[in-house]
Amino acid sequence: MPEKNIQKHTFSFHTYRKRKKWEIKERTLEGEKEERKIGEIMAPNNDRCKWSSIFMLLLSLSLAVSVAVATDKAPLVEDGLVINGDFETSPSSGFPDDGAVDGPGEIPSWKSNGTVELINSGQKQGGMILIVPQGRHAVRLGNDAEISQELTVEKGFVYSVTFSAARTCAQLESINVSVASVNANEGDTLASRDVDLQTLYNVQGWDPYAWAFEAEEDHVRLVFKNPGMEDDPTCGPIIDDIAIKKLFTPEKPKDNAVINGDFEEGPWMFRNTSLGVLLPTNLDEETSSLPGWTVESNRAVRFVDSDHFSVPGGKRAVELLSGKEGIISQMVETKADKPYLLSFSLGHAGDKCKEPLAIMTFAGDQAQNFHYMAQANSTFEKVGLNFTAKADRTRVAFYSVYYNTRTDDMSSLCGPVIDDVRVWFAGSKKIGAGFGFGVSVFVLLVIGLV
Known part of the structure; x- marks a missing residue:
C-alpha cells in the first residue's frame, strides 16, 4: 500500500478515536447535568419522604400504645358463665377448710368485701347442711358483704344476669344485684334490684334467677350484696353459677x-x-x-x-x-x-x-x-x-x-x-x-x- 494511503488511514483512525472520546465525555457531562437537575427537582420530595417516614414512625408508636392499653382492658364479655362464675377455680392457697376468705382477692377473678365464705358441698353449720346449687363450691355472703367482678360490655345493650341462690339462716333473706361504674363510690350504682329469696319454689332449696340491666357504660362492675343484718354475721344467702347474656x-x-x-x-x-x-x-x-x-x-x-x-x-x-x-x-x-x-x-x-x-x-x-x-x-x-x-x-x-x-x-x-x-x-x-x-x-x- 502506498505510504500516502497508509498515513491517510492512520489519520482517519486517530481522528475517529479522538471523536469517540469526545462524544463519550460529552455524554458523561450531559448525564451529570441531568442527574444534578433531577437531584434539584427531587430534593423537596426527599424532604417530604423524610417527614412521611417520621410521621409513620410516630403513628406506629401510637398504635402500639393503643394496643397495649386495649390488651390491658378486659375482653368483651361473652354469653355464658362469667369468669369463675361457678367458684370452682381454686384460690392460690387452695380452698379453705373453714370456708372463710382472708382477703379481697382470695376468690379468683372476684373482689370481696365483708364476711365472704367459699363453702364446700356438704359443709355443715350447726345442724344445718349448707346448700351448694351446682358443683362442689359456692359463695355465702354475710352481713352487708359483697363480691364483685369487672365486665366489659357494649354500651346501650340490655344484658341479663342469671345466678343460682339459696337462703340459709334467715326467713326474710334477699340479695341485691347491681351494676356500677368501675371507679364509682360505694353505693353509687347504675342499676340495682333486690331479689327476694323468702319463697322456696322447689324442695331442692335453691333456684336460678334472672335480672336485667341496660349498659350505660362500656366497663362496669357486677355486684352481689347481702343487704341484711342478722344476729349471726355469717348468716346470709348462697350464690353460685353466675352467667350473663346479651339480649x-x-x-x-x-x-x-x-x-x-x-x-x-x-x-x-x-x-x-x-x-x-x-x-x-x-x-x-x-x-x-x-x-x-x-x-x-x-x-x-x-x-x-x-x-x-x-x-x-x-x-x-x-x-x-x-x-x-x-x-x-x-x-x-x-x-x-x-x-x-x-x-x-x-x-x-x-x-x-x-x-x-x-x-x-x-x-x-x-x-x-x-x-x-x-x-x-x-x-x-x-x-x-x-x-x-x-x-x-x-x-x-x-x-x-x-x-x-x-x-x-x-x-x-x-x-x-x-x-x-x-x-x-x-x-x-x-x-x-x-x-x-x-x-x-x-x-x-x-x-x-x-
Whole structure:
C-alpha cells in the first residue's frame, strides 16, 4: 500500500478515536447535568419522604400504645358463665377448710368485701347442711358483704344476669344485684334490684334467677350484696353459677302485635339445670330479662326450656306460678275501637303438676279464664279471646287461677304453661288460626242454629 494511503488511514483512525472520546465525555457531562437537575427537582420530595417516614414512625408508636392499653382492658364479655362464675377455680392457697376468705382477692377473678365464705358441698353449720346449687363450691355472703367482678360490655345493650341462690339462716333473706361504674363510690350504682329469696319454689332449696340491666357504660362492675343484718354475721344467702347474656328484642311480626310472643328470647339457661329460671318482679319492659314482657306481681314466673319441660312450640315458654301473685303482661299496639283477637297455647309443663290447671286472661277490658283440658296426643291446646281496643295501646296479661304444686313432693310450685301469644286485627284472614277445637265447635253450632 502506498505510504500516502497508509498515513491517510492512520489519520482517519486517530481522528475517529479522538471523536469517540469526545462524544463519550460529552455524554458523561450531559448525564451529570441531568442527574444534578433531577437531584434539584427531587430534593423537596426527599424532604417530604423524610417527614412521611417520621410521621409513620410516630403513628406506629401510637398504635402500639393503643394496643397495649386495649390488651390491658378486659375482653368483651361473652354469653355464658362469667369468669369463675361457678367458684370452682381454686384460690392460690387452695380452698379453705373453714370456708372463710382472708382477703379481697382470695376468690379468683372476684373482689370481696365483708364476711365472704367459699363453702364446700356438704359443709355443715350447726345442724344445718349448707346448700351448694351446682358443683362442689359456692359463695355465702354475710352481713352487708359483697363480691364483685369487672365486665366489659357494649354500651346501650340490655344484658341479663342469671345466678343460682339459696337462703340459709334467715326467713326474710334477699340479695341485691347491681351494676356500677368501675371507679364509682360505694353505693353509687347504675342499676340495682333486690331479689327476694323468702319463697322456696322447689324442695331442692335453691333456684336460678334472672335480672336485667341496660349498659350505660362500656366497663362496669357486677355486684352481689347481702343487704341484711342478722344476729349471726355469717348468716346470709348462697350464690353460685353466675352467667350473663346479651339480649336482643325480636322484631314485631307483621301479623302479630305481641313482641317475643313465642318467648324464644330470654335469659341464659344452663343445660344441666332442670329448674328453669325464675323471673322476679320487674315493671320495666325496656330492661326485662324476657324482652317485651313485665312481671307485675310479688312472686316470680318461671322461664322453661324444652330440654326439661313440655313446651308447646319452639324451645322456650313461661310457666305461671303462685296464682294471682305471678302475673306476666305486655302493652301491645292497637287502634282504638277496632276488633282484635288474642290467641295463645295453653298446656302442661310435664313436671308432674297437680291439676286442675287454669289461667285468667286479660285483653283490654275483657277477662276470661281458660281451663286446660288434657288431651291424649298433646300436652297443650290453642285458645283465644276476642276484644275491642279502647286505645292505641292495650294491656294483655296472664296469671294462674290456682296455687299448684307437684304431685311427687307436694311442695314445689308449678302451674300452667303459656306460649305462642298473638294479637291481631280480627278482620285478618288468619283469625281461625288462633282458636282451638272447642271454639271451632262453638262457631259451627252457631252457624247450625242460624
